[in-house]
Amino acid sequence: xxxxxxxENTLIIETxxxxxxxxxxxxxxxxxxxxxxxxxxxxxxxxxxxxxxxEGFMAQTGCPKGQGTGGSKYxxxxxEFNAEPHVRGTCSMARSSMPDSANSQFxxxxxxxxxxxxxxxAWGNVIEGMDNVDKIKRGEPVQxxxxxxxxxxxxxxx
Numbered sequence: 001x002x003x004x005x006x007x008e009n010t011l012i013i014e015t016x017x018x019x020x021x022x023x024x025x026x027x028x029x030x031x032x033x034x035x036x037x038x039x040x041x042x043x044x045x046x047x048x049x050x051x052x053x054x055e056g057f058m059a060q061t062g063c064p065k066g067q068g069t070g071g072s073k074y075x076x077x078x079x080e081f082n083a084e085p086h087v088r089g090t091c092s093m094a095r096s097s098m099p100d101s102a103n104s105q106f107x108x109x110x111x112x113x114x115x116x117x118x119x120x121x122a123w124g125n126v127i128e129g130m131d132n133v134d135k136i137k138r139g140e141p142v143q144x145x146x147x148x149x150x151x152x153x154x155x156x157x158x
Contacts, residue, residue, distance in 0.1 A: 004154050010127075012152050014149040018132035019128070020108070025122070028084050038074075051063055051142060059110070076100055079102065086116040095120065
């Protein structure tokens with residue numbers, strides 16, 4: 001298991017390809033991290049598919065409808081754009097063309113996507129299981145997609 005330094009700000013995602021551990025960064029995006037933890041603790045993310053997975057770019061998930069059009073019951077978030085680079089393992093929020101439209105959907109970068117820097121809210125980095133992210137089935141939309149079986153805050157895992 002990953003060396004978890006801050007269990008309250010670490011997300012453990014069990015996927016159909018294996019576990020992915022994300023160190024969340026409240027120093028970069030405190031509102032987004034709090035929102036993701038709230039959704040995880042409510043079980044919102046459990047069973048949600050990776051609906052948009054583009055080779056060499058990113059794997060997107062977090063849509064309850066499984067197609068990139070849905071969010072949670074909570075209001076959209078105010079953008080917290082930051083200087084964190086979008087590189088391999090960066091976790092960032094998906095949004096529409098409106099800057100303050102992020103809600104529950106997020107993506108994990110497969111490689112450099114620096115053109116997203118300061119335009120999307122980066123909120124964490126994969127610290128273990130990037131090899132499992134690499135195994136997620138590709139597609140837009142994905143046929144028979146992989147999914148997040150469970151998403152938990154490490155502090156809640158006994």
